[in-house]
Amino acid sequence: MDKDNLWSNILDKIKSELNSLAYDTWFSETEIYKLDNGVAKIIVPYGIHKQHIMNNYKDLIVKYLYEETNNNYEIELLLKEEIEEEESPQLIENFENEESKEVYQISNNLLPKYTFDNFVVGNSNRFAHAAALAVAEDPGRIYNPLFIYGNSGLGKTHLMHAIGNYIVQHSNKKVLYITSEQFVNDFVSSNRKDDSGSNFNYVEFFKQKYRTIDVLIIDDIQFLGGATETQKEFFHTFNTLYEGNKQIIISSDSSPDDLKRLEDRLKTRFGWGLAVDIFPPDLELRTAIIRRKIIGEEITKPIPEEVIEYMASTISGDIRNLEGALTRLIAYSATWSTDITLPLAEEALKDYVNKGLISEKNDVARIQKIVSDYFQISVDDLRGKKRSANIAFPRQIAMYLCRKLTDESFPKIGIEFGGKDHSTVMHSCDKIEKEMKNNKELAKTIDKLEKEIH
Ligand code: ADP
Ligand code: MG
Numbered sequence: 001m002d003k004d005n006l007w008s009n010i011l012d013k014i015k016s017e018l019n020s021l022a023y024d025t026w027f028s029e030t031e032i033y034k035l036d037n038g039v040a041k042i043i044v045p046y047g048i049h050k051q052h053i054m055n056n057y058k059d060l061i062v063k064y065l066y067e068e069t070n071n072n073y074e075i076e077l078l079l080k081e082e083i084e085e086e087e088s089p090q091l092i093e094n095f096e097n098e099e100s101k102e103v104y105q106i107s108n109n110l111l112p113k114y115t116f117d118n119f120v121v122g123n124s125n126r127f128a129h130a131a132a133l134a135v136a137e138d139p140g141r142i143y144n145p146l147f148i149y150g151n152s153g154l155g156k157t158h159l160m161h162a163i164g165n166y167i168v169q170h171s172n173k174k175v176l177y178i179t180s181e182q183f184v185n186d187f188v189s190s191n192r193k194d195d196s197g198s199n200f201n202y203v204e205f206f207k208q209k210y211r212t213i214d215v216l217i218i219d220d221i222q223f224l225g226g227a228t229e230t231q232k233e234f235f236h237t238f239n240t241l242y243e244g245n246k247q248i249i250i251s252s253d254s255s256p257d258d259l260k261r262l263e264d265r266l267k268t269r270f271g272w273g274l275a276v277d278i279f280p281p282d283l284e285l286r287t288a289i290i291r292r293k294i295i296g297e298e299i300t301k302p303i304p305e306e307v308i309e310y311m312a313s314t315i316s317g318d319i320r321n322l323e324g325a326l327t328r329l330i331a332y333s334a335t336w337s338t339d340i341t342l343p344l345a346e347e348a349l350k351d352y353v354n355k356g357l358i359s360e361k362n363d364v365a366r367i368q369k370i371v372s373d374y375f376q377i378s379v380d381d382l383r384g385k386k387r388s389a390n391i392a393f394p395r396q397i398a399m400y401l402c403r404k405l406t407d408e409s410f411p412k413i414g415i416e417f418g419g420k421d422h423s424t425v426m427h428s429c430d431k432i433e434k435e436m437k438n439n440k441e442l443a444k445t446i447d448k449l450e451k452e453i454h
Contacts, residue, residue, distance in 0.1 A: 001068075003034065003035060004032065004112055006032065006069070007030075007031065007032035009064075010061065010064040010068060011027055011030070013067075014027055014057070014061070014064065015027070017060065020299070021300060021301055021330070021334055022334065024299050024300075024330060025327075025330050025331050026049060026052060026056075026057065027053075027057075029044070029045040030043060030044050030049075031043045031111075031113070033083050038071070038072070038073055038074060039075075039076050040061070040065055040073040040074070040075055040076070041078055041083070042061075042075065042076070042077050042078065043078055043079070043080055043083065044079065045080075045327065046079070046327075047079065048331070049077065050077040050079075054075070061075055062075060108164065108174070108177060109178060110164045110168065110175065110177050111161050112165060114157070114158045114159075114160075114161035114162050114165065115161075115162050115166075116129075116132075116133060116136070116162045116166060118292070118296055119159065119162055120285065120288050120289045122281055122284055122285025122288060122289075122419075123282055123284070123285065123415045123418065124154075124278065124279035124280060124281050124282055124415045125154070125159075125281070125285070126419065127277075128148055128150075128155075128156075128276040128277070129159065131143060131148075131274055131276045132148070132159045132160075132162065132163050133163075133166075135163055135247060136162070136163040136166035137166075137170075139167055139171075139214065139215050139246075139247035140215070140245045141245070143274035144242065144245075144247055144248060144272070145238075145242070145247075145248035145249060145250050145269070145273040146163075146247075146248070146249045146273055146274055146276070147249075147250045147251075147270050147271075147273060147274065147275040147276070148249070148250070148251045148252075148275075148276055148277075149251065149252045149253065149254055149255050149256075149275065149276075149277050150253070150277050150278035150279065151253060152253060152318060152320070153317070153318025153319055153320035154278045154279070154280060154281070154318055154319060155278055155319060156219070157219055157251065159278075160177065160217045160219055160249055160251055161177060163217065163249060164177050164217050167215055173214035173215055174212070174213045174215070175213065175214065175217065176213045176215070176216055177219070178217070178218055179219045179220050180219065180220050180222070180223045181220070181223050183224065183230070183234065184223070186206060186209070187229075187233050188230075190203050190205065190206035191203070206233075210241075211237060211240045211241065213241075213246065214247065215246065215247045215248075216241055216247070216248050216249070218248070218249070218251075219251050220252065220253070221250050221251065221262070222253050222259060222261075222262075224261075224262065225259070225260065225261025228263075231262065231263050234266070235263070235265065235269075238266070238269060239269075242269070242272075248273075250270060256270035256271050256275055257271075277411075279411065279412055279415050280316070280317055280318060280412075281318075281322075282415055282416050283313060283365060283416075286311075286312040286313075286316075286322060287308060287312040289319060289322055290308050290312055290326060293322075293323060293326055294308075294326070299330060301333060301339065301340055302339075302340070303340050304342070307341070307342055310342060310345055311325055311326070311329075311345065313365070314349075315352060321352070324352075325349055325352055328348055328349065328351075329344075329349065332344065332348035333348070363405065364402050364406060364408060364416045365416075366453065367398055367402050367405065367406070368382055368383065368402075368416070368417075370449060370452050370453055371394055371397060371401065371449060372394070374448075375390070377390065377394060382394060382395050382398055383417050383418040384418055385418065395417065395428070396432050397445075397446065397449070398417075399417060399425050399428040399429060399432075400428060400429045400446070401446070401449060401450065402416070403425065403429050405450065405453055405454075409422075410422035410425045410426050410429075413425045
């Protein structure tokens with residue numbers, strides 16, 4: 001049994017003993033990192049989990065670990081950041097100890113919790129999701145490399161693991177997920193010398209590791225920047241894989257063209273396949289994600305509709321924030337043993353406001369509301385697909401105003417209008433601008449709306 005199965009068995013047992021709120025709050029986001037010299041290292045999301053679990057559930061974990069493995073383990077709880085520090089050239093050591101080629105067996109580093117099934121699709125990530133699924137179904141054939149980019153917390157890593165997990169489940173292909181920092185570390189350690197002063201074995205190992213896989217998933221490529229030797233090695237690795245029709249999947253915080261510290265020849269290659277961007281979730285997707293997380297994590301305390309609306313409309317930006325807010329709300333209501341209500345949510349999420357993670361107003365949404373009110377149509381219609389003039393015209397006006405009064409790009413505005421293409425937004429803005437010149441009435445209306453928005 002592998003460690004993830006082991007942990008999931010243990011979680012099932014724990015789940016049957018705790019009420020679901022306690023389970024969700026304290027265990028749903030735990031993972032096992034490794035069993036090491038009699039110590040079970042378990043990853044928890046926040047510092048508060050460490051203390052609470054140690055005080056309340058340690059014996060339970062030890063008991064079930066014993067039931068599953070017949071061994072007594074000490075428990076150590078770690079945060080994700082802490083294991084990243086702990087991690088180092090362990091793979092190389094394996095290689096030193098063993099003789100047969102079998103040791104080239106490397107861990108794929110995939111996290112089973114990130115799948116296509118639990119990835120919620122909306123206007124802002126629809127394209128990226130479709131491209132990811134296409135690659136997962138037919139790796140190395142259609143989009144190579146697949147380059148996914150966007151700001152942090154929008155689901156790039158989730159999608160990449162989902163691709164990897166899908167491929168592993170549906171084929172015999174060898175997948176390797178790695179962050180570009182791990183790649184750099186691996187490369188640096190492959191360059192160290194062994195006792196006889198030669199580094200041959202390590203270099204061989206490095207090459208084997210990266211060049212014999214079928215799918216290379218490399219996350220956050222922007223961190224490859226700077227170290228030119230490493231870029232050179234990555235370039236060779238890329239070429240070998242590419243020429244062998246092996247799938248390469250890359251993520252980054254910016255588009256290939258905007259990657260500042262990367263060699264031109266690498267950027268060019270990244271452009272050979274398909275580059276897709278992920279945008280911040282719109283209101284609809286934020287709402288869907290909150291609902292999905294509530295169901296997925298089997299949170300049994302009812303979360304009233306107005307709380308969901310409050311969270312979706314005030315916590316803008318990225319999805320990691322949304323998850324953090326939800327976890328926080330649940331922990332808060334558990335601590336105070338109260339129902340989840342709007343005042344409780346406002347209180348619990350105060351820190352998010354202070355940290356500036358909540359936007360007090362979402363400009364696009366506000367403009368949509370003001371324009372819909374003015375023309376007496378619903379916001380849904382304004383954002384929707386209906387083409388009748390009494391709706392399409394206000395929609396064009398609203399798009400024009402969004403473009404003029406916010407910093408949002410054409411694609412982003414398109415997303416906020418139910419996933420319309422950026423060319424539609426551009427066309428609307430042009431049209432309104434031209435018409436205002438000849439139509440005094442329209443110019444007046446727009447002026448009035450602008451005043452109301454400010
Ligand atoms: P990134 O790599 O872009 O910084 P992540 O993939 O780490 O972002 O996503 C941050 C968190 O948000 C993760 O817990 C992820 O599962 C969750 N998440 C992101 N997008 C979605 C989505 N569309 N549906 C469900 N969860 C999502
Ligand atoms: Mg990421």
